Amino acid sequence: MKNIRLAILNIKKNIKNEKELKSSFLISIIGMCLNNISFLILWYYFGKTIGKINGWEPYDIFGLYGISTTSYGIVMGFFAGMFKIPDYISSGNFDKYLLTPKNILLKVSTSKIQVSAFGDLIFGIVCFIIFAICNKLSIAQYLISILLIICSGIILYSFGLVCMSISFYLMDGYNISNGLYGMFIGKSTYHGGAFTGVLRIIFIFVMPSLLLGAVPVEIVKTLSVNSFIMIVGLTIVWLIVSVVFFYKSLRKYESNNLFGFGG
């Protein structure tokens, strides 16, 4: 409980810090919303030109972006520090997180926020509302959507943590960690109808990009219980694997004696 209170305090402090640069804060949020719109236009016109692809209607792309960018906005908005692990390792800044009697993972994760992610969050919510109106979602579908956004966020965080933890094993792991994570996140914004057969299996079970948006949209539309159980199960598995992998990898960390405070 104490750890969670500390994490909330950390997040509040980070938001206050960022709000000091008001113009930059607002421009980042608006800029990210506009940035996301371009993807939406692209795939929407794609759907309009081609029509239905593997069960995906043009409007489903709003659901894809609604779920994936909302979860991305939550994770990057509040836990962006986790994505800085490779930087902390290579600069030696990780020492300061090890030297405090608090939960290391929670402290590192909440050490930074990404302002632009709030733009993703707003954009995601707007997209989801459009998707909900177009598909006339029922109350049950709304509730499932909320659960799926949480699952999507946990999977994003977990896979991100695995990618970032790889940095503990390498001299300069920044490129590999971020390259792998970029590949994972990049595929989640592709049209859901693009993935069939082996490709679909790979991007669900090996690199779970489809679990961030495409599979949740299909579950909301079809209300498939099996798929819902599968995504909840995979979320739990990824979370456990990532936390265990992080703490196992942490043992590889070697301090470079950089002297510093705070965090």
Place this chain on the structure above:
Amino acid sequence: MKKVRFASTVIKLFMKNQIQDKTNIILDIFNMFSRCFIVFLLYAYIFEISGGMVNGVDYKTTMWSMFIYFCIMILNLRRLDRLIMADVKSGNVEMFMNKPINYLKISFYKVIGQGIFSFIFISLIGSILMILILGIPNVNLIVFTFTFILTFIFGQIIALFLYGIIGIMAFFIEDISPIHWIVDKFVMVLGGSYLPISMFPPIMKVIAYVSPFGAVNFATSTVYESWNDEWIYRVLLQLVWIVILGGILYILYNKSKKKAMINGG
């Protein structure tokens, strides 16, 4: 002559530096392969259900156009603005401005050097694979080769100027990232990244044709049949954008020099 030697020395320096870090090249290859693989599979399915043609264009032409776009992405000149912003924020820029060299030119050579090896390597391997899998694109090879090289070079000059302008804005505003995102996405969408140009709605086709964002990637249009009739206009448009953006960059760069604060130490 001296200038050319200086440029090639800087480019080579950064290229060698990049080659040393093999993980970057491996990641670039893997990224390119996975991107192409997914997009090619998606469009294979789409062309199959559409009877082999979409908007009068066949699968092979569309895939070659998208392949060219992905190759240009590997060159990654769009990192120029971030590079300038990092120099402005860290204060490194004053070190360059105090020397008898043009900071902008150095930055141009640096980004070219950082991306050129991956670009040449992956483009060559990729082209061979494309020829083996899909065959040579249905084009007039003489016109294609000549205009491809021309539009590619002009397009990359426009990209350098465009991202250079955004980078220089770091002297005037706190964070240029939002501008980068927006411009970058315009270049991406209008370049025919995931939605081929042949599938653009009419309004997007016009914007792609007349805007500098579309002009960056005119090389992706060289494989289309209509290219033979319109390449002269496209090349002229690129020249117009080079002059306009070059002029804006020149003015902004001179203004930024006055904005730079030399702190010493």
